[in-house]
Amino acid sequence: MPAVSKGDGMRGLAVFISDIRNCKSKESEVKRINKELANIRSKFKGDKALDGYSKKKYVCKLLFIFLLGHDIDFGHMEAVNLLSSNKYTEKQIGYLFISVLVNSNSDLIRLINNAIKNDLASRNSTFMNLALHCIANVGSREMAEAFASEIPRILVAGDTMDSVKQSAALCLLRLNRTSPDLVPMGEWTARVVHLLNDQHLGVVTAATSLITTLAQKSPDDFKTSVSLAVARLSRIVTSASIDLQDYTYYFVAAPWLSVKLLRLLQCYPPPEDTSLRSRLTECLETILNKAQEPPKSKKVQHSNAKNAVLFEAIALIIHHDSEPNLLVRACNQLGQFLQHRETNLRYLALESMCTLASSEFSHEAVKTHIETVINALKTERDVSVRQRAVDLLYAMCDRSNSKQIVAEMLSYLETADYSIREEIVLKVAILAEKYAVDYTWYVDTILNLIRIAGDYVSEEVWYRVIQIVINRDDVQGYAAKTVFEALQAPACHENLVKVGGYILGEFGNLIAGDPRSSPLVQFNLLHSKFHLCSVPTRALLLSAYIKFINLFPEVKGTIQDVLRSDSQLRNADVELQQRAVEYLRLSCIASTDILATVLEEMPPFPERESSILAKLKKKKGSSKLPDMDDSRKNVNGSTEHAEDAEVASKVPSHTFTDDLSVNSAPSSGASLLVDVFSDFSSAAPTEGSDEHFPRFVCKNNGIIYENQLLQIGLKSEYRQNLGRMYVFYGNKTSTQFLSFSTSVSSNDVLDSQLNVQEKPVDPLIEAGAQVQQILNIECVSDFSDAPILNIQFRYGGTLQNIAVKLPVMLNKFFQPTEMTSQDFFQRWKQLGAPQQEVQKIFKAKNQMDTDVSKAKLLGFGVALLDGVDPNPANFVGAGIIHTKTTQVGCLLRLEPNTQAQMYRLTLRTSKESVSQRLVELLSEQF
């Protein structure tokens, strides 16, 4: 029988809660609630003034109703009234209501802030705490504006009670997270650091969290916290378990504080001071030693708290990545946990080892646990633990164990949980490619993948195998033979049919000498799958057939018969029908020479980063993946990719070069195999017209817009302050576009900064055809907006309107400038005024690659200056922006930090608006 021994009861509330609990159905609950809401509303509106108790009760009921998941649209005022009550419980309920139901109604916020201000000034610690809790819970900008300067004073004032200090510290932390710009740094920071020495461990606990957050913001200001934290930690880990009294938790000394201190230390590199450093090492060793001691209690809380500290210590060891001894010890400790009977510990050990695997000091030590990890994969009953095991196998894979790991992952795949299959497929595909010495192994592995988990093999994976086969002539014959054999299976996955169709179409000739795989046999085999396949696969097979006609004249008749059949020529699907008609026609009228030219073997694909890797990164967040240092990096940046795509877009969408096109998203008729190299997946249907805009910052050509009907490609060139843009409108449909017209519009500001003059465009675009329009551009002065291209046409009776943001940006008018190191620094110094420099620190959105960055900066328009920055990883560039009225010199510096996956970009120009705009444009590109 529950009994509330404390607090005051609100009988009406208890009755109401019971009523709700007695409701048999959702409807009766809603009915009861509506009745109550009506009652409360009438009470609040009534003439009789409510006493504090009733007000509190009703506000509490409203809160209860809200927490049940119903909307509340009144009562805020009454709650605010409660704030100024001098009865504690009324005030408390008022604050709770405000904390849960924040309302951005500005009048109310003012009243709330007023009440908070009064309570903060009350010098009553209970009231002050309520007010601080409310600020921390709401954490809104308005509150930050009102209190961000007041709270630091409370925090460091000598006469503040400990409990208020604790609340103030965490309150400040919350405001710093939500509105970091409003929390001022100042003289109080030094005093905050010294809270680490406070004798009240509760204050230290709260302060450590705050300092950790602030140290991330400005590490210099909080550097002194390192020595204090080490000292504090050292005292905790060496203390007898009872020393800390109530801060000892199940015989573990201050576990929360220890974890927080270890976390604070992860904001800094290993201490340079040797005595400090050895003291920290001692602490870490002590923590590792304690893990080996017999437990002081059988309670799980004891081992959890102890291991929480241990795992945080290991995280610090990995972060420092400088003490091989500690790293190996950490690895051995985790190795023990791998076989622990606690599932939680096994999970964490697998997770933690993943990061250890990427350290050069411990990679080998991690590898020794391979059998245990494989065993975990086979025997763990919890899918989330198995998932960790897969991650770890992936992280510990190298050339020496790749075959074993890939084989284990493949066999696990057969029984793997559906939710993680796709990820395993991606991982297997990546490992197989990365560590393939012998590409026949690679081909076998991918075909196995398709056989075992065909449904989870994404386009990227099977595109990739085709790319690799096409690029490596040593494996083509083997691939043809293997797919031929795999296709013999009575039931094979459609993805296999796709790969098979493509590879036999290209390389079927390599195995045609064997009578068992003669051209006719190959054709019959493929065609036996035809009727079971979806439209895109059938389209691909039709392309394979026409390639057969070219490769093997002896089956021409058979194939022509197939193409001629009603099921092809009169197929209900337009794409299939069109292919059948055109291929048939082509095979009849073209001479052998023409046929051979049209259907020539696919040229090798440019070597670039695997799109599979990009996909996996997208799924997992790159931080978790070990660096895949293979040679297939996107050396030329995305620039070249887009050019390929553009070349493709100029060919009407039904020619033979794009015979994979129908396999991609249905709306992107021209997306080709080349597209899979890109770091964004093949063009998805976009109605939003700005989506492609940022891609044009560093390049001039590409597709700016595409939907089911229309594709718009661009080619542009700029010289000084003038530019010319060629716009290509491609009709993707089989119907004419009528009354086609375009206009360019700018807002008033932009109008005076940029002139865009358009040449006339043909009002009619035939089905499948493309027309071109020229735009002449003149930059009058620097600008930040972009002109809009409005397109209007009639398609099948309906009027279509499309607006596209034209990628004309300020940096297009750059002229690169080479200069010596000396010149550079001289100019850099001249541009030293604060408004001339704009700096931005941002997280890398793409993989950090020197060559890619270089390509992007060159594409941006500046000259890259080698040997200016002593750190070769940094980039320094210079250029001049030409406008009609002035020329603006620009200096640029980009500092990548691969470890943190961050960049710092600094621009100095003689004009603030130019610096600002260039930073905005460029920072989005990495």
Added chain:
Amino acid sequence: MFIVVLCDCLSLPPTPSSHLFIHISCFVIPSFQMQFMLLFSRQGKLRLQKWYVPLSDKEKKKITRELVQTVLARKPKMCSFLEWRDLKIVYKRYASLYFCCAIEDQDNELITLEIIHRYVELLDKYFGSVCELDIIFNFEKAYFILDEFLLGGEAQETSKKNVLKAIEQADLLQENIDFQMRLFAGVMVPNMASEASGLFQN
């Protein structure tokens, strides 16, 4: 974590103003904190929700629905951690109630598990062998205790004694009304056996 101090010690020509690029900077990484805490029953009823990040009501409801479903579907012996969206979920069941916290990727799972336990201990001490019904009928107290213990998603005071002292002091401040008419004697529904069973079943 992973704050990196970039020292660009440029060895520039020895001119007096050669400190062009020299300043130590850091890269700000979003810090770790608890994102939210949810308490819900085996039947999937939400009993307490505390959000430490700003989200719209709609998002909160969506997250709650998805998470309750995910956690309830898990079997008893499974591990207490799971990846969910970009977050890590740490949960533990006490009798009829699930306590569930969302933390960030780099955060410490085990210490979060013990945050849950300490909170349960606090509730248990305050209510005296706490059960789900206590939390239903005195939800406001459950929130107050949580605020004393955790603020902004961080542990504020980990000493059990100090937290309870703060709450008791507050209780002493209450006006002296209706001491007798508290309790829901006669109001309580007797058929909810599971909700009335203590969270600590020793």
